[in-house]
Amino acid sequence: MAGWNAGDIPDQRGRAAVVTGANSGIGYAAARELARRGAHVVLACRSPERGAAALERMSSEVPDGSVELIRLDLGDLGSVRDFAKAYARASDRLDLLVNNAGVMAVAQARTADGFETQFGTNHLGHFALTGLLLPTLLATPGARVVTVSSGMHMRANIDIDDLNSERKYGRWLAYGRSKTANLLFTHELARRLAAHGSEVVAAAAHPGYAATNLQTAGPTAEGRKGVERFMRIGNRFFAQSAEAGALPTLYAATAPDVRPDSFTGPSFAMWRGTPGPSKRAPWTLDDRAGERLWAASEELTGVTYDELKA
Numbered sequence: 001m002a003g004w005n006a007g008d009i010p011d012q013r014g015r016a017a018v019v020t021g022a023n024s025g026i027g028y029a030a031a032r033e034l035a036r037r038g039a040h041v042v043l044a045c046r047s048p049e050r051g052a053a054a055l056e057r058m059s060s061e062v063p064d065g066s067v068e069l070i071r072l073d074l075g076d077l078g079s080v081r082d083f084a085k086a087y088a089r090a091s092d093r094l095d096l097l098v099n100n101a102g103v104m105a106v107a108q109a110r111t112a113d114g115f116e117t118q119f120g121t122n123h124l125g126h127f128a129l130t131g132l133l134l135p136t137l138l139a140t141p142g143a144r145v146v147t148v149s150s151g152m153h154m155r156a157n158i159d160i161d162d163l164n165s166e167r168k169y170g171r172w173l174a175y176g177r178s179k180t181a182n183l184l185f186t187h188e189l190a191r192r193l194a195a196h197g198s199e200v201v202a203a204a205a206h207p208g209y210a211a212t213n214l215q216t217a218g219p220t221a222e223g224r225k226g227v228e229r230f231m232r233i234g235n236r237f238f239a240q241s242a243e244a245g246a247l248p249t250l251y252a253a254t255a256p257d258v259r260p261d262s263f264t265g266p267s268f269a270m271w272r273g274t275p276g277p278s279k280r281a282p283w284t285l286d287d288r289a290g291e292r293l294w295a296a297s298e299e300l301t302g303v304t305y306d307e308l309k310a
Contacts, residue, residue: 010255018044027100070083099145101125105174188290
């Protein structure tokens with residue numbers, strides 16, 4: 001991994017990728033580099049306007065790229081199902097699913113389906129999306145699922161009896177729990193794929209501290225100007241770029257030696273630097289917790305991963 005950068009991405013010609021939250025930040029940078037290396041990339045974005053702007057910008061930056069936009073709101077399971085149907089109509093292969101989109105430390109709210117916003121968007125939306133796209137992933141040799149977590153997962157384990165934070169809510173607590181859920185999902189998905197005899201690789205990554213609008217979106221929407229200003233200062237003076245933050249995701253997505261259930265992040269203090277193996281909390285490797293979260297997620301979303309059942 002030493003010194004790995006975007007120039008080391010293998011040729012992606014003939015491969016198809018879906019990147020959620022690809023209109024800005026880590027998602028945009030990852031999608032652009034995949035397109036630059038020849039992949040056909042679907043930008044899965046909630047806002048049609050921001051998605052269209054990202055598509056136009058990417059088309060100018062990668063003139064020979066093959067990129068399209070399909071709307072996806074991970075906070076609405078109906079939208080997730082619509083996306084999966086649209087993708088299935090358009091393509092019979094999916095080499096790479098990058099579960100990147102998310103919200104961070106927002107005020108307590110609910111998704112369209114009544115789930116706590118961070119758990120519902122960051123985990124349940126991606127759980128449902130992956131399950132609905134699973135038949136195509138299984139049919140594509142060498143396919144991968146890369147789910148973007150965060151070093152902030154170390155702040156909190158999930159509470160299986162309060163997944164929607166109905167008893168207790170804290171912005172950062174809920175965010176940490178949702179990022180733990182991302183890693184438990186990857187752990188359990190990798191285990192189930194292996195038990196099924198599938199060669200699909202499920203891996204996880206995190207960007208460290210990267211300057212994106214993830215830090216400022218919540219405070220801006222809520223009018224918390226002091227917090228917004230603080231976040232902007234941090235992004236300017238301490239964070240690495242979105243392009244650098246996307247490298248762990250791109251490594252997990254394309255490097256030939258990536259193992260199932262691996263966790264890739266910046267090599268310096270989980271903060272910045274070139275991609276390397278990342279530390280993770282021991283609770284994200286708990287088989288029983290992974291099984292319980294999986295069962296709860298199937299019940300909450302109605303997506304049952306029948307292809308991986310015995």
